[in-house]
Amino acid sequence: MDVKSQDLKELDLRGWLVRSPIVAILRGVKPNEVEAIVEVLAESRILVVEVPLNSPSPFDSIERVARRFGGRLLVGAGTVRSTDAVRRVADAGGRLIVTPHADVSVTALARASKLFAVPGFLTPTEAFALLDAGADALKLFPAEAASPAVLGALRAVLPPGTAVLPVGGIGPATLATWRRAGAAGFGVGSSIYRPGETAADVRAKAAALMTALAGADGRA
Numbered sequence: 609m610d611v612k613s614q615d616l617k618e619l620d621l622r623g624w625l626v627r628s629p630i631v632a633i634l635r636g637v638k639p640n641e642v643e644a645i646v647e648v649l650a651e652s653r654i655l656v657v658e659v660p661l662n663s664p665s666p667f668d669s670i671e672r673v674a675r676r677f678g679g680r681l682l683v684g685a686g687t688v689r690s691t692d693a694v695r696r697v698a699d700a701g702g703r704l705i706v707t708p709h710a711d712v713s714v715t716a717l718a719r720a721s722k723l724f725a726v727p728g729f730l731t732p733t734e735a736f737a738l739l740d741a742g743a744d745a746l747k748l749f750p751a752e753a754a755s756p757a758v759l760g761a762l763r764a765v766l767p768p769g770t771a772v773l774p775v776g777g778i779g780p781a782t783l784a785t786w787r788r789a790g791a792a793g794f795g796v797g798s799s800i801y802r803p804g805e806t807a808a809d810v811r812a813k814a815a816a817l818m819t820a821l822a823g824a825d826g827r828a
Contacts, residue, residue: 621724621744624682628655629793635660636803639668644807646673652814658706660686667700674701691717710734712741750776756789763790780816784824
């Protein structure tokens with residue numbers, strides 16, 4: 609079903625994840641290449657894009673993507689470690705804040721700024737503190753240090769409907785196991801983009817991920 613741009617802007621984070629469970633992490637992307645890569649992602653139906661702040665000129669990349677694709681995609685920043693960075697992401701037009709760590713101040717400011725907040729966690733203590741701070745979803749990171757079984761155990765105690773996204777080591781071969789454990793989405797880094805790769809490279813990787821997702825969801 610086609611969705612108008614205005615309707616997309618009204619989606620909550622879970623609505624975005626229903627449409628696009630894969631979050632593309634473009635670590636290392638440069639501003640002069642980001643638009644071509646994101647165009648391929650959009651064509652591949654990967655609609656949530658994260659530019660980590662340890663990439664070259666990340667705010668420039670976020671601004672370019674937000675300006676060109678803001679009505680079609682959810683764009684924001686990853687590796688956000690300070691409240692000042694939250695403000696700069698908002699100024700650049702980003703709408704998504706992803707952290708590698710359990711920072712309640714960053715989470716609270718993101719929510720107060722009407723941005724989606726997906727902070728990183730690894731323990732139940734961190735998870736509940738972040739939810740209390742207003743997190744829209746939780747990033748299980750590094751997923752390699754946990755397991756799908758850990759995610760299943762966490763979901764038994766987290767509030768019903770809590771969206772958890774494993775990040776780290778997620779690719780076509782591992783996606784289905786996490787999906788069966790209840791992952792609402794996935795942060796995907798090197799399996800979608802590595803610095804220096806072209807839009808054509810990203811297109812091929814996106815196709816492999818989308819095929820794996822369809823199989824995990826019983827749509828293959």
